[in-house]
Amino acid sequence: MFASIMYKEWLKIxxxxxxxxVLGVFIVFEIFLNLxxxxxxxxxxxxxxxxIFQKYLFYSDFQFLPAFIGLIVGIAQYFPEIQDKxxxxxLHLPMRENNLLLSMVAIGTVLLxxxxxxxxxxxxxxxxxxxxxEILVSLLNTVLPWIVAGFVIYxxxxxxxxxxRWARRIxxxxxxxxxxxxxxxxxxxxxxxxxxxxxxxxxxSLSLLILLSGYRFKRGTK
Amino acid sequence: MLVKTSRxxxxxxxxFVLAIFVPDFYWKIFEKNIRAPFVLYSPVIHDFxxxxxxxxxxxxxxxxxxxxxxxxYEELEPLFFYRQIxxxxxxxxxxxxxxxxxxxxxxxxxxYRIKPDAIEExxxxxxxxxxxxxxxxxxxxxxxxxxxxNRCEFINCESNEVVEDLSETFSKAFTDIGFKFPAxxxxxxxxxxxxxxxxxxxxxxxxxxxxxxxxxxxxxxxxVNRPNGVNVKYIVVTExxxxxxYAILVSEASKIYLISYNDYEFINTPxxxxxxxxxxxxxxxxxxxxxxxxxxxxxxxxxxxxxEYNKIDQYDEEWISRENTSAGKFSKxxxxxxxxxxxxxxxxxxxxxxxxxxxxxxxIFISLxxxxxxxxxxxIKLKFIWIxxxxxxxxxxxxxxxxxxxxxxx
Numbered sequence: 001m002f003a004s005i006m007y008k009e010w011l012k013i014x015x016x017x018x019x020x021x022v023l024g025v026f027i028v029f030e031i032f033l034n035l036x037x038x039x040x041x042x043x044x045x046x047x048x049x050x051x052i053f054q055k056y057l058f059y060s061d062f063q064f065l066p067a068f069i070g071l072i073v074g075i076a077q078y079f080p081e082i083q084d085k086x087x088x089x090x091l092h093l094p095m096r097e098n099n100l101l102l103s104m105v106a107i108g109t110v111l112l113x114x115x116x117x118x119x120x121x122x123x124x125x126x127x128x129x130x131x132x133x134e135i136l137v138s139l140l141n142t143v144l145p146w147i148v149a150g151f152v153i154y155x156x157x158x159x160x161x162x163x164x165r166w167a168r169r170i171x172x173x174x175x176x177x178x179x180x181x182x183x184x185x186x187x188x189x190x191x192x193x194x195x196x197x198x199x200x201x202x203x204x205s206l207s208l209l210i211l212l213s214g215y216r217f218k219r220g221t222k
Numbered sequence: 223m224l225v226k227t228s229r230x231x232x233x234x235x236x237x238f239v240l241a242i243f244v245p246d247f248y249w250k251i252f253e254k255n256i257r258a259p260f261v262l263y264s265p266v267i268h269d270f271x272x273x274x275x276x277x278x279x280x281x282x283x284x285x286x287x288x289x290x291x292x293x294x295y296e297e298l299e300p301l302f303f304y305r306q307i308x309x310x311x312x313x314x315x316x317x318x319x320x321x322x323x324x325x326x327x328x329x330x331x332x333x334y335r336i337k338p339d340a341i342e343e344x345x346x347x348x349x350x351x352x353x354x355x356x357x358x359x360x361x362x363x364x365x366x367x368x369x370x371x372n373r374c375e376f377i378n379c380e381s382n383e384v385v386e387d388l389s390e391t392f393s394k395a396f397t398d399i400g401f402k403f404p405a406x407x408x409x410x411x412x413x414x415x416x417x418x419x420x421x422x423x424x425x426x427x428x429x430x431x432x433x434x435x436x437x438x439x440x441x442x443x444x445x446v447n448r449p450n451g452v453n454v455k456y457i458v459v460t461e462x463x464x465x466x467x468y469a470i471l472v473s474e475a476s477k478i479y480l481i482s483y484n485d486y487e488f489i490n491t492p493x494x495x496x497x498x499x500x501x502x503x504x505x506x507x508x509x510x511x512x513x514x515x516x517x518x519x520x521x522x523x524x525x526x527x528x529x530e531y532n533k534i535d536q537y538d539e540e541w542i543s544r545e546n547t548s549a550g551k552f553s554k555x556x557x558x559x560x561x562x563x564x565x566x567x568x569x570x571x572x573x574x575x576x577x578x579x580x581x582x583x584x585x586i587f588i589s590l591x592x593x594x595x596x597x598x599x600x601x602i603k604l605k606f607i608w609i610x611x612x613x614x615x616x617x618x619x620x621x622x623x624x625x626x627x628x629x630x631x632x
């Protein structure tokens with residue numbers, strides 16, 4: 001049963017997913033080219049100095065990429081479900097509705113983990129060509145909140161699309177927007193090092209929001 | 223069960239966001255700009271002169287409260303406003319029996335600031351070790367950055383590779399002097415925009431303090447003897463042409479010392495009640511005096527000393543902090559706590575809670591009554607919504623808004 005759900009979810013999102021991957025590769029490649037150009041036109045030591053002490057984020061183009069991928073995957077996966085209330089059919093499958101909804105979210109989450117890891121590996125390789133590991137560590141610390149924001153947007157997209165009432169949609173949307181904006185507060189690299197565990201726990205707990213929307217969906221469409 | 227959990231998560235999520243944004247909006251509407259007064263010590267009348275904002279207008283006065291015009295005010299501190307005073311031709315020939323030479327006066331003016339958020343600010347632990355005796359008129363950025371982890375490694379920026387010979391020479395100097403790797407904290411000014419280079423002051427993993435410079439590509443490394451019980455919290459390396467002290471040192475116990483050019487001797491300063499976690503410190507100097515000013519959001523203190531750091535006078539002023547204005551008192555009733563992800567005194571994003579006191583019970587009580595009335599009218603049984611009451615009891619108005627927005631699902 002799970003395998004067939006997985007296949008169905010993959011069919012829904014595959015082109016969007018691959019599109020996100022292509023965009024991601026393009027952005028990582030662009031960061032690589034930009035770095036090469038900056039180092040060609042400046043002395044390497046002044047580039048290091050600028051990155052370390054002026055806190056210049058050479059990877060800032062990556063900032064909204066995880067959020068964007070999370071959003072388009074969420075739309076591709078959940079928007080079709082509310083067209084003609086297709087989700088109603090799924091809820092008749094021989095599987096408990098909560099398990100069904102959680103499987104859908106789990107599949108999307110795993111796919112996001114794969115794409116984000118893949119992009120982070122690319123970004124790490126680009127960084128290590130020019131810089132020592134200390135700069136890579138700070139990059140990973142700094143990029144992590146943006147990645148978590150990607151998951152938040154995906155979970156919220158799931159809860160939003162399955163939700164049937166506009167009032168609730170607006171509530172979740174506004175609160176989530178306020179929450180996601182926190183991940184983009186800029187205070188230089190490494191500034192999220194203390195807060196990221198709690199932010200991650202909150203983000204993960206949001207994966208369950210789809211259940212309430214699913215429950216309301218089922219009740220509302222009976 | 224899971225659906226209930228899902229609702230509770232949504233409620234907590236809404237509370238979390240409300241506790242950050244609602245107080246923030248509240249203060250955006252009601253906060254009045256309370257600016258600390260600017261205090262100087264006049265070498266003319268040997269007393270403090272103050273300028274501050276009264277609403278939107280700048281008011282200048284002496285320590286007795288007599289209002290001063292801008293010209294009168296500036297003439298009382300000709301060392302600080304020397305450009306203006308020289309221009310108007312009112313510079314006295316001498317002050318405190320010392321003849322005034324404009325060049326000397328300019329050379330002796332300095333100021334350094336230590337903000338609480340700078341003390342723990344995270345930096346990538348790679349530093350350029352400038353050549354301090356290059357024989358060039360201007361300092362130059364070196365081709366290598368140093369890493370003080372297991373040894374002293376020089377990494378060439380162009381190739382991103384370790385330079386072995388330099389690393390060996392410097393690492394040997396570190397082990398010879400008894401430095402315990404890795405370095406704990408590194409203090410210095412990694413810039414070429416300074417008159418000369420004094421390298422870095424470094425604490426090792428045992429807490430000992432060392433001074434490192436690169437002199438003709440060779441290590442200059444000295445252990446700095448600290449007075450008993452002085453543990454380093456923060457250091458500002460001054461690199462000032464007067465070469466009176468290498469650095470300002472703030473100890474773990476919030477005492478301020480100067481590390482003198484006279485064999486790294488620690489100079490005590492007569493500063494009391496300073497706390498590096500809350501106060502912003504400003505040290506100023508001129509040809510006659512030194513001054514240490516520290517302030518928080520409801521007080522300022524300025525201690526004036528002579529050039530030997532003997533205390534001459536002290537200025538204290540307190541004012542009503544934001545929390546104690548009427549808007550602040552009202553907020554203590556409405557919000558049982560507020561949450562912010564930033565704090566002006568901290569360099570990290572984190573969860574900064576500010577709890578109210580017993581006054582919060584008023585807001586919580588009113589919130590509970592509203593909830594009881596609404597739930598009674600809807601005739602919802604207590605066994606379904608008892609958790610809502612607990613949420614409101616703990617989070618007051620935030621909980622009330624959250625449970626009303628995310629209503630109970632039958």
